Amino acid sequence: MRIQIYISVTVLILFQKSASEAVSRPPPPANVTIQCDNYGVEARWEYPDQSLDVHFFVEVTYSNGRQSETTQNLSLNISSMLSGPEYNRYFVTVRAERGGLKSDLCKSAIFSFNTKADSKIKCYLDFPEVELSPKDGKLHVQFTNPLHLYRNTPALRNLVEKLNYYIETEESKNSFTCEMKNEICESSIEFSEHRGVYCVTLTGGFEQRPLNPRSKCFEGDIRIYTSFTVYLYPVLGVALTLIFITAIIMLLAKKFNSEIKKNAITAFPKFLVFSPAPAGQCKVLKVETEIMNSKVKIEPVEDLHEQTTLIEMYSDEEQSSGDRDVGSGDLDNQCAYGPNMLDEDDEDDPGNLSNGYDSPHVNLSL
Structure with missing residues (x-):
């Protein structure tokens, strides 16, 4: 009978102790998430009672080990706790601690940096x-x-x-x-x-x-367009080269020209060198005009003997000039004062002056 009483009392004490511990234990965290980006990995969670005396125990577990850390914040950068990221996969557990009492664990989803790993979260x-x-x-x-x-x-x-x-x-x-x-x-x-x-x-x-x-x-446009300077620089280079060559040629020509002049002057004899005479010894020719009578009268010759003499002289001159011509023809066709015309004049009356300008004449001054 006493044994039964002892057993009942022990069970009652244990039940009361467990009940009191359950009432005093902190509640577990909730909704543990993993945030991975280009610069690291962060674990985040939620907690209803954020009092000053509550601490969170964060543990990272992977294939061949685990690492843990404690914080009072609702997040923790776990980048330094990840080992072998090229092949490992991880999960995070978080529990609250207060006054030596620990809450239940809250677990995250599995994550990995390896695209072939069996994980829910891929960190790229x-x-x-x-x-x-x-x-x-x-x-x-x-x-x-x-x-x-x-x-x-x-x-x-x-x-x-x-x-x-x-x-x-x-x-x-x-x-x-x-x-x-x-x-x-x-x-x-x-x-x-x-x-x-x-x-x-x-x-x-x-x-x-x-x-x-x-x-x-x-x-935009990615095509290549030839720059203006591609043509400008060669043209300027050619122009400057031509100007330089031209300047050299002009200088050489000027130098050679002066030397040729010096050599030419020394090559002439002294008597060929012209030296101008003094102004007092130089006699200048003067051109003077001659006054002539502008009124001239032409009259036929009245002396028949003189006329016959002039005709004979003229005929001799025409004959001599006709002999010198190549392929000369009839003198009657070449000269208006030929023999035929003179014959016609002989048949006319010598005293008839109607053909005055067809007969020899002399100048008569008034």
Whole structure:
């Protein structure tokens, strides 16, 4: 009988103790979430009673170990607690502690940086901002190397691999690589025709750790146009060369011309050198006009003997001149004062003066 009483009292004490502990234990956290971005991983949770004496015990568990840390905040950056991010997957548990009493655990979803890992949350890095510009008739693509930009993120911790990425356009998809030593990654894309708007999409990653795609468009003209200076500089060069050569030729010609003049003067004998006479010894010829009578009267010759003599003299002159001509013809056709005309004059009356201008005449001064 006594044994039964002892058992009943013990059960009652234990029940009261457990009931009192249940009443005094802090409530567990709720809704534990994982926020992973380009610069780290953060665990967040909710708690109804945010009194000053409540602490939260945060524990990160992965395939081959676990790490924990305590905080009074409702969030904690767990980037430094992640080991082997290239292949591991993780989950986070959070519990509240107050006065030595601990609440129940609240667990998060499983997350990983490995695209092939069996996890609910995939933590991918964003592709860096991309700059597009025309260069040499192509579209030039440039961005900061993620290995330098996200150096402190757990996803790339201790990573020495190169970045493999792709640039996809409406025409093609091209692959490129960017070494860790390169702070800036650059590449160029060629288009078959002018579009006005050129759009590209960049994808890639580090083996099993992909980057979120990045799309961007460039509006403008990427074609090459020959600069005016391409033609200006050669033309200026040729012009300056010609001017320089012309100046040299002119200087040489001037020098040779002066030497030729000196040699020519010394080559002439002294008696050929003209020396002007003094002004007093130089006699200048003067041209004087002769006054003549402008009134001249022409009259026929009245002396028949004189007329006959003149005709005979004229006939002799005409005959001698006719003998010198090549292919000379009839003198009657060559001279108005030929023999035929004179014969006609002989038949006329010598005293008839109607043919005065057809007969020899002399000048008579008034």
